[in-house]
Amino acid sequence: MTAVAIIGAGYAGLACAVELARHDMEVTVFERSGTLGGRARVVRKHDRALDNGQHLLVGAYTELARLLRLTGVSPRQIDSLPLTLHIPGQIRLRAAPLPAPFHLLTGLVCARGLNWRERFAVYAILRHLKRRRFQLPSEMTVTELLTECRQPFRLRNLLWEPLCLAALNTPAHEASGQIFANILRDTLAAASATASELLIPRVDLSELFPVPAARYLAARNGNILVSNAITAVIPENAGFLLAGAPGHRVWPQVVIATAPHHAATLLSSTNACPELANQIAALPSEAITTIYLDCGPGVGLPAPMIGLTDGPAQWAFDRGQCGSQEGLIAAVISAPRPGDKGHNDNLIPAVIAQLERALGFSLPAPQWTRVITEKRATIACRPDIKRPGIATPLPGLWLAGDYIESEYPATLESAVRSGINCAREIMAGKVRQLSEI
Numbered sequence: 001m002t003a004v005a006i007i008g009a010g011y012a013g014l015a016c017a018v019e020l021a022r023h024d025m026e027v028t029v030f031e032r033s034g035t036l037g038g039r040a041r042v043v044r045k046h047d048r049a050l051d052n053g054q055h056l057l058v059g060a061y062t063e064l065a066r067l068l069r070l071t072g073v074s075p076r077q078i079d080s081l082p083l084t085l086h087i088p089g090q091i092r093l094r095a096a097p098l099p100a101p102f103h104l105l106t107g108l109v110c111a112r113g114l115n116w117r118e119r120f121a122v123y124a125i126l127r128h129l130k131r132r133r134f135q136l137p138s139e140m141t142v143t144e145l146l147t148e149c150r151q152p153f154r155l156r157n158l159l160w161e162p163l164c165l166a167a168l169n170t171p172a173h174e175a176s177g178q179i180f181a182n183i184l185r186d187t188l189a190a191a192s193a194t195a196s197e198l199l200i201p202r203v204d205l206s207e208l209f210p211v212p213a214a215r216y217l218a219a220r221n222g223n224i225l226v227s228n229a230i231t232a233v234i235p236e237n238a239g240f241l242l243a244g245a246p247g248h249r250v251w252p253q254v255v256i257a258t259a260p261h262h263a264a265t266l267l268s269s270t271n272a273c274p275e276l277a278n279q280i281a282a283l284p285s286e287a288i289t290t291i292y293l294d295c296g297p298g299v300g301l302p303a304p305m306i307g308l309t310d311g312p313a314q315w316a317f318d319r320g321q322c323g324s325q326e327g328l329i330a331a332v333i334s335a336p337r338p339g340d341k342g343h344n345d346n347l348i349p350a351v352i353a354q355l356e357r358a359l360g361f362s363l364p365a366p367q368w369t370r371v372i373t374e375k376r377a378t379i380a381c382r383p384d385i386k387r388p389g390i391a392t393p394l395p396g397l398w399l400a401g402d403y404i405e406s407e408y409p410a411t412l413e414s415a416v417r418s419g420i421n422c423a424r425e426i427m428a429g430k431v432r433q434l435s436e437i
């Protein structure tokens with residue numbers, strides 16, 4: 001049996017492990033941290049369990065959904081909302097419970113706060129993209145796409161730019177038009193209305209997939225070694241030695257499933273792929289800040305998720321309505337810039353003031369607050385970046401992670417898909433070997 005070592009127990013590494021274990025392959029996962037999930041993990045402090053950043057999934061995440069079913073995750077662990085855009089006092093758009101495209105068309109007709117020009121502009125951009133078969137010039141930015149489609153200023157400001165930040169974690173003027181078009185193709189313009197649903201996990205992000213994945217692996221003789229960092233990958237005759245792993249085992253197949261900056265370091269340690277290591281190290285990254293405010297029981301937002309304007313945060317989530325933490329609000333700032341409004345030491349008061357302006361009432365002083373900034377949350381999804389594939393110059397050494405070449409930005413779904421692709425390539429190689437015997 002071919003043994004596979006996977007470095008990293010984030011969504012990519014665990015997706016790869018589950019897919020291999022499903023086909024009876026021997027898998028061992030090495031994880032540096034004591035917690036599974038990587039950038040999508042639970043953080044425990046002072047008896048509280050919080051995600052290291054609020055995450056939103058969409059119905060188009062088909063591979064993640066498949067793995068959740070496979071590993072026995074109940075659909076009740078995720079709240080599913082029809083596509084909704086609610087910016088208090090400005091816009092309220094909710095897809096209707098109808099098949100596509102009538103869900104969106106009816107939602108647009110019934111939307112509050114949009115004039116007819118703006119409603120038509122939403123429809124027009126999708127029609128424009130359909131006519132182009134969702135293929136755009138590779139260097140086009142989202143702002144250029146919006147200009148080409150003559151999107152009104154207010155719609156850019158309230159809808160497309162925040163949507164671009166949420167989906168690509170990159171400001172519209174820097175973000176890849178093509179990747180944004182892919183997202184629109186697979187959500188708003190998809191053949192099924194469920195593709196555009198917004199999915200908010202009710203459980204923490206480690207509990208959502210990593211823990212069920214670990215259970216699935218345990219039942220199939222898979223191993224996960226936590227608090228076990230791999231410090232170097234050393235090519236040997238028939239595979240790779242992993243510095244930091246217990247024993248002196250040579251692994252014929254190794255998947256580096258870490259964030260890009262760690263992957264670049266591990267690749268460099270092979271002394272055999274300097275160009276690839278440099279390519280990955282050069283990928284630009286963007287931060288995400290999540291501000292958690294515990295406002296106490298009885299306090300909530302008018303919807304599970306609302307859009308925010310005129311302040312540092314773009315979105316706020318009510319963890320009482322999507323989860324069981326009543327009174328807990330998670331405000332999200334994607335791709336913050338040092339000069340952004342309110343983005344200084346006064347972040348918490350600035351976000352509270354922003355929420356109060358949006359809600360039209362004063363919030364009680366939070367009982368407890370926490371700010372979590374992931375400095376390298378995702379790669380910047382710009383048109384000019386060069387994302388690598390899963391193969392490396394060394395046969396048997398693979399890459400998985402959200403930064404791998406994909407139709408999608410760096411998300412849970414792209415992480416999972418890269419892991420699955422690695423698993424399939426490894427299994428295809430095994431089949432080729434057997435057929436050559």
Ligand SMILES: Cc1cc2nc3c(=O)[nH]c(=O)nc-3n(C[C@H](O)[C@H](O)[C@H](O)COP(=O)(O)OP(=O)(O)OC[C@H]3O[C@@H](n4cnc5c(N)ncnc54)[C@H](O)[C@@H]3O)c2cc1C
Pocket residue numbers: 007008009010011012013030031032033036037038039040052053054055056057228229230231257258259262288289290374376377378400401402403410411412413415
């Ligand atoms: C704040 C925030 C909000 C986000 N919001 C969303 C969202 O709403 N929707 C969405 O789809 N995506 C979102 N993302 C992106 C998503 O979390 C990532 O795309 C995804 O988690 C990446 O998974 P990964 O497996 O590729 O990498 P990682 O999660 O980084 O996993 C890599 C793992 O490798 C381990 N590791 C590193 N080096 C070593 C080593 N030497 N030895 C052993 N182990 C090692 C790490 O500890 C980690 O567990 C968000 C990310 C952040 C940070």
